[in-house]
Amino acid sequence: MKRPVVIKERVWVLRDEQGMAIDDIDTDQIYHNAHLAITELEKMGQFALGNLPGWEDFPQKAKPGDILIVGRNFGAGSSRQQAVDCFRSLGIALIIGESFGAIYKRNAVNSGFPLLICPGIISQPGKIDSGNILEVNLSAGEVYNHTTGKKIEGGERFSQVQMDVYQAGNLFEYEKTILT
């Protein structure tokens, strides 16, 4: 195993001002169409969540290695890959969500960027808050909150293909391994 299967870091939980999970965050809120002409990965991070009310300053707050926790259907909408790349650009280590838009999930998995599905992680109260330290085992789907000292149930382990692409680095490296 070349890349880490256990990730232990601080989390940001995508809630609104009322403390509710924000579901169905679309790719225009994650990475607005005004910045589509940018092609360099390192320039994309500054616009991450820039069109999501209350989260415009996320790029200034986030540190490399942080984990992002999101609600249902995160990344709905267009096939825009910048909506994944902006988090890679910031060095975000992992996104855990209740569910993800289908193309968004593929874009992340095939970029070798780890996404973990964990239904209920935000919508069920009391499990997690911004600033908590989380330990996540990607291959077992285990999520442990060090701050509360409690395990969070429901995490889905990486599928075989997801783990293979993650370990290969990205889709192209993975395709080379299965073609040879």
Add this chain to the structure above:
Amino acid sequence: MGFTFAEKILAKKSGRDKAAAGEIVTVTPDRILSHDNAAAISRIFQKLGRNKVVNPDKIVIILDHCVPAANEKYALNHKEIREFVTEQGIKGFYDVGTGICHQVLPERGYAFPGLLILGSDSHTTTYGAFGAFATGIGRSEAAVLWATDHLWLRVPETYRIEVEGTFPRWVSAKDLILYIIGELGADGALYKAVEFCGPTIEKMSIAGRMVLCNMAVEMGAKIGYVPPDEKTFHWLGPRVRENYEVITSDPDAAYERVIHYKVSNLLPQIACPHQVDNVKAVYEVSGTKIHQALIGTCTNGRMDDLEVAASVLKGKRIAPGVRLLVFPASLEVYREAWVKGDLLQLAEAGAIIMNPGCGPCLGAHEGVLAPGEVCLSTANRNFRGRMGCRDASIYLASPATVAASALKGHITDVQSL
């Protein structure tokens, strides 16, 4: 137990005897579509260290997102794409002015039953209307496909949506799909294959079926699909030279859900800001002032749509203070609507007739919004900021509703005219 369309076609395209929902298969697609983002894809492709695409005949590139180029950056992208297709011997290239990819691909005979079509655009689902398995992918995936001709896919579970009844006057496929998305939610069919069938779908035009499959992705679906029939074969007749195999679900296929709808009493529907599943009956928001009205896009820029808009607006004049933009979906549609007189009727009613293309739907150019403005559009997305400005509001409805509302200057139930 039989198999669904999705299971059967993905087994075939991965060289297996069978495939079941939930399995991962490695497929070889029949078509790989991209548009203006072919510039970014070609840059990723070049970094992969391959000189030539594996199969140039599978690749179709149609410039539509920002055509003609709005600025130097877009112009440079288009130039790079023209050079790339020449260098790679890609014959399936359609330059600025041909139309929106999701209209041009079927028109030019690239979409038909039994094909696996992967496109670097989320509305690639549109070709399910012709019995293809068609879905959106990302740009890195497209680059890897150019380089390897392989991609892994998860075989989706299937929802079967059965529709019966006759649409009331002025109510159409757009109202139906908005209603369904409102009922099921923006993630109501996440990762699922959605089959549309039943007497209403059998009677529905090809254009209407394209609307359903186009917007299936707005409830998270992997694909939309309509079983091909005589209407499909007739439409494809003059366009497709190859023989094709029709693949349909077995009568005893295992569906995850079967959902029934009746349209006989369906009212005109509208998606309100800022989510596509925020759907209401039009009368509930009628009176809301609009500044811009848009008829076009890959959802509703076809002849059916321009005809119904022209029939609402013929001999009348849109309200002062409203900008009505009309984008025929393709050159073919433009010509037909020109010859039949629809474009003249719309122009005389005050519409601005634009060139075929995506227009301002994704906020690039040709009618972006200002803060505080309201746009009523026939498009498929009303996300906050979608049409360029974050402080503007977008409503989505049928061409009939948009035309009626442009006439009155505010959101109007077309049945009340």
